[in-house]
Amino acid sequence: MSAELISGKDLATNIKKDLAVEVEELKKQGVTPHLTVVLVGHDPASESYVKGKEKACAETGMGSNVIRLDETISEDELIQTVDKLNKDDAVHGILVQLPLPDHIDEQKIIDLIDPEKDVDGFHPVNIGRLVTEQEGMVSCTPLGIMEMLDSKNIEIQGKNAVVVGASNIVGKPVAQLLLNRGATITNCHIYTEDLKAHTKMADILVVAVGKAHLITADHVKEGAAVIDVGINRLEDGSMTGDVDFENVKEKASYISPVPGGVGPMTITILLKNTIIACKRQENVE
């Protein structure tokens, strides 16, 4: 058996076309969704993510700007910047690019962002809303994974979903989204004993660890849907996921590649979240 590919790249392209139409409609009503990204310092990976976000906003006709701050900025100055953005009615979405320099308390900054503008969905209020199934902002990568599963009409309710990785930004929220949709969830992590025993039970397997080819064909149940979130750089500079794609694809029914899988979906959902935030704040449909 060779699995059907879930191309996040193709799905993201289609979603962005729909979002561009939506932005056009909003503009006719005099509203332009606007995302502000705050970038502290010059981390090359962060610079590249931020450029990708600006480009994607421009492609869909949304407004965006980047506030670039020196890495020596004090925590108080950053607090003031976020505070100003919270009060600015023209800004619908605020994203503070992580990681922040060591002298700044990351959680303190996240906690300060207005939950209605928290398009990353990291604010504890939005996490609480996710857990209690209330309307809020859900973080982009987990939501992108759900859209990938839905794009192939993969059944979730009643299925065994195993998530490997339990971070606040990917593992935990995607496990919660799967639970909210009626899956029976198992969340594995670094201390899980006998990882294979768990992953082999998975109808849906989501892997978000950051270890190249941690998941081999032996870990996977015949016919499973496998989503690979991992981004790992090999010595030759190429990018690979957490799943041994070549072998696992012979056993799974669906599989997402790296690159071209979850990555392109994350930015697209950020745009979608900004549009959702804009509509709620402006009270438009």
Ligand code: NAD
């Ligand atoms: P993280 O380092 O915060 O968390 C990693 C998780 O993996 C932890 O819960 C840890 O307990 C678990 N883990 C570590 N080793 C393990 C092992 N041997 N067996 C089982 N579990 C193990 O990472 P993160 O921020 O959640 O990101 C995970 C991966 O996903 C990284 O490669 C990251 O680059 C990637 N990522 C991709 C996107 C995207 O848009 N494609 C977005 C976010 C993260």
